[in-house]
Amino acid sequence: MSEEAKPSRQRSKAKAAEARREILGVAARMMREIGYADMSLRDLAAEVGMKAGSLYYHFPSKEALASEVMRLGVEMVEDAVKGELEQSSHLSARERLILAMRIHLKTLLSESDFSSAHIRCYPFVPDTVREELKAVRRAYNSVWNDIIGAYLGAAATPVQIRHLRYTLLGAMNWSLEWFNSDRDDVDTYVASIAGLLPEQE
Amino acid sequence: MSEEAKPSRQRSKAKAAEARREILGVAARMMREIGYADMSLRDLAAEVGMKAGSLYYHFPSKEALASEVMRLGVEMVEDAVKGELEQSSHLSARERLILAMRIHLKTLLSESDFSSAHIRCYPFVPDTVREELKAVRRAYNSVWNDIIGAYLGAAATPVQIRHLRYTLLGAMNWSLEWFNSDRDDVDTYVASIAGLLPEQE
DNA sequence: GTCTATAGACGGATAGAC
DNA sequence: GTCTATCCGTCTATAGAC
Numbered sequence: 088m089s090e091e092a093k094p095s096r097q098r099s100k101a102k103a104a105e106a107r108r109e110i111l112g113v114a115a116r117m118m119r120e121i122g123y124a125d126m127s128l129r130d131l132a133a134e135v136g137m138k139a140g141s142l143y144y145h146f147p148s149k150e151a152l153a154s155e156v157m158r159l160g161v162e163m164v165e166d167a168v169k170g171e172l173e174q175s176s177h178l179s180a181r182e183r184l185i186l187a188m189r190i191h192l193k194t195l196l197s198e199s200d201f202s203s204a205h206i207r208c209y210p211f212v213p214d215t216v217r218e219e220l221k222a223v224r225r226a227y228n229s230v231w232n233d234i235i236g237a238y239l240g241a242a243a244t245p246v247q248i249r250h251l252r253y254t255l256l257g258a259m260n261w262s263l264e265w266f267n268s269d270r271d272d273v274d275t276y277v278a279s280i281a282g283l284l285p286e287q288e
Numbered sequence: 289m290s291e292e293a294k295p296s297r298q299r300s301k302a303k304a305a306e307a308r309r310e311i312l313g314v315a316a317r318m319m320r321e322i323g324y325a326d327m328s329l330r331d332l333a334a335e336v337g338m339k340a341g342s343l344y345y346h347f348p349s350k351e352a353l354a355s356e357v358m359r360l361g362v363e364m365v366e367d368a369v370k371g372e373l374e375q376s377s378h379l380s381a382r383e384r385l386i387l388a389m390r391i392h393l394k395t396l397l398s399e400s401d402f403s404s405a406h407i408r409c410y411p412f413v414p415d416t417v418r419e420e421l422k423a424v425r426r427a428y429n430s431v432w433n434d435i436i437g438a439y440l441g442a443a444a445t446p447v448q449i450r451h452l453r454y455t456l457l458g459a460m461n462w463s464l465e466w467f468n469s470d471r472d473d474v475d476t477y478v479a480s481i482a483g484l485l486p487e488q489e
Numbered sequence: 490g491t492c493t494a495t496a497g498a499c500g501g502a503t504a505g506a507c
Numbered sequence: 508g509t510c511t512a513t514c515c516g517t518c519t520a521t522a523g524a525c
Contacts, residue, residue: 122323127499127501129499129500138509143503144509149502207411251480253459257461257462257463258455261457262458264410275451279448279452280455307490328519329519329520330517330519339493341491341522342491344521349519350519
């Protein structure tokens with residue numbers, strides 16, 4: 088409680104926070120590359136420069152760690168997409184949809200191991216983890232429902248919106264399986280998808 | 289070598305072939321549901337009604353078993369798509385593309401655990417398995433290159449074909465993550481994708 | 490063909506020293 | 508905060524009986 092004690096306590100906190108971030112980052116990369124089941128905490132710890140047991144100071148379990156990685160993965164794309172859309176209220180609904188696709192893809196392909204870890208690992212992660220992710224996933228889906236609903240217009244049915252959302256997100260998320268930044272270009276690919284989206288009346 | 293020995297030898301062969309098929313079928317379902325890494329040979333054997341060690345009479349390793357499941361998965365969709373297309377040479381290139389999508393989706397969603405196991409497990413399966421699958425995957429890709437090339441016309445560039453292939457296959461394969469046969473209908477969904485594909489000049 | 494039994498490696502998680 | 512040491516479970520794969 089003394090004034091002198093504060094700095095060292097803050098340093099500890101800062102160090103802990105940094106280690107925590109590094110663990111999350113390495114875990115995200117490993118989950119994307121080899122999957123949840125094959126990511127051993129021994130290997131993860133080794134890449135961070137610690138021993139497996141030490142991870143439990145920062146996270147209560149492997150599941151909790153994976154859950155946080157995947158939650159951050161959704162929040163990162165969601166923040167990027169929403170942030171860009173807020174600055175683009177002057178665009179048409181179709182242009183906003185295409186813009187959202189560009190941001191989703193850019194985040195996925197060039198910035199965030201977290202987002203790609205989420206997409207790739209979600210089907211095989213323990214039920215408890217999937218349960219914890221329900222809320223954030225629903226929130227991000229609703230962002231796309233709004234964008235696509237605006238594009239399709241007032242006459243669009245919920246099932247039309249849902250189907251187009253699955254089609255576009257499916258096509259984009261699939262890029263994890265083939266996109267090679269040496270050969271492919273995000274803007275070129277976005278343009279090719281955009282060519283499939285007619286102007287609405 | 290005697291005439292009398294043949295029947296029992298044939299029965300043995302038939303029994304072995306049946307057990308082998310059952311193992312493959314259960315493995316395909318498990319791989320689709322829980323993934324390659326989480327599929328234990330003990331559980332697999334139990335569902336087939338044998339013990340883990342007995343599986344090694346039929347397959348030399350878990351990798352070899354998974355490799356065969358995934359190879360069959362490609363061949364099943366490929367056979368289904370090619371078979372249908374051969375009977376439909378009178379259709380336009382666009383109609384043939386839409387037909388191919390319907391067959392790919394139907395096979396994936398209502399018939400073949402093998403195909404969905406392939407799609408879901410491919411990213412995380414051992415390198416050796418992915419290596420073995422290169423040839424069949426390339427062959428199926430080339431089927432789609434032909435279909436899409438015909439649809440886009442002679443002026444289409446290889447990259448346009450490739451991008452449209454990734455977009456359509458990505459959208460379709462993603463249906464594994466959301467399609468619910470109680471709620472969704474393949475033909476309705478195919479129609480909604482087809483609506484994105486304009487008539488070519 | 491399938492069994493039992495087990496080798497040998499590796500997994501997540503915990504306790505307590507420092 | 509991180510380490511060492513370890514518990515205990517599970518995994519693939521093999522050997523040999525039947």
